[in-house]
Amino acid sequence: MSRLNRPIAKIAGVCGWPVHHSLSPVLHNYWLRASQTNGAYTMFAVHPSEADYAFKSLKKMTITGLNVTIPLKALAYEAADDVTPDAQKLGVCNIIYKSGDKLIGHNTDMEGFAGPLIEQVGHRFILNNTVVIVGAGGAARAVLGALMEVGAPEIIIINRTDSRAEDLAANVNIPSLYALPWAERDQAVYGAGLVINASAAGMKGNAPLDLDLESMAPDGWVYDLVYTPLDTPLLKQARKIGLKTISGLDMLIAQARPSFKLFFGEHPPRGLGVKEKLIAYLKAQP
Ligand code: NAP
DSSP states (O other): OOGGGSOOOEEEEEEESSOTTOSHHHHHHHHHHHHTOSEEEEEEEOOGGGHHHHHHHGGGSSEEEEEEOTTOHHHHHHHOSEEOHHHHHHTOOSEEEEETTEEEEEOOHHHHHHHHHHHHTOHHHHHTSEEEEEOOSHHHHHHHHHHHHHTOSEEEEEOSSHHHHHHHHHTSOOTTEEEOOGGGHHHHTTTOSEEEEOSSTTSTTSOOOOOOOTTSOTTOEEEEOOOSSSSOHHHHHHHHTTOEEEOHHHHHHHHHHHHHHHHHSSOOOSOTTHHHHHHHHHHHOO
């Protein structure tokens, strides 16, 4: 087909404020090139005060959809005409896309979190161990939703602001889920098989997560959702005492797969060393 006869490319992107740090364009454009899909993926810096207008303008533009990052996830939920059950469970969207004349809000964070967890830790381990979630924001809600679907028998939530952990636990009426005070965080991980950092602590520019993992089960796992830096102080501490680790990059890739399918109509290619590409990209950043 000549270049002139090619159909108009599908355009998608990521929006946030700020957004320049996002790895999504690197990831999606890598998949677009590898699969020779006729599309483009870019980034849009959208100030929260303009977000509603920006989302609604999608209806008038040839943009298929957007990934939504901090701090616009709740605003995307508000702007959507309809939300999917996964978005409804979390009350925030990490994707907003067009379907006919409607804007649909969706969330792939539960799926993105659970994929690497099941693949690496395994269902059986989760069913036999206590899990501790650090954080009480949107990511923590996705983690909680996924763990409940998997059937984790005991879940403890700790958060810097105690009341937010208590609210999150109170919203879900199961006795094996409870919040513990931030001041008791080191005791909260005692004997736990899996600790998940779903807080922003340890992210580039933030202080490391102040949590002593020493008393965790010796065969335990630590899953850090933070991926900048790739190797967080929490993951380093975990490895040093013999715990196994999962980095936030695995979740980033897993949550992006269903977005690619929604925006470009096909599954992204598997394999091809996409994780290694992202690691190399991150290492080259100042
Ligand atoms: P959010 O809704 O803004 O929540 C932030 C959470 O982090 C809150 O619970 C906050 O506690 C806590 N926090 C912030 N700074 C802290 C510190 N210095 N010490 C302890 N706790 C701190 O953000 P989110 O959307 O849940 O995202 C949380 C993290 O997950 C971010 O780092 C984000 O990049 C990461 N994430 C990764 C992926 C992935 O694909 N890998 C996907 C989604 C999110 P307070 O309640 O006390 O403020």
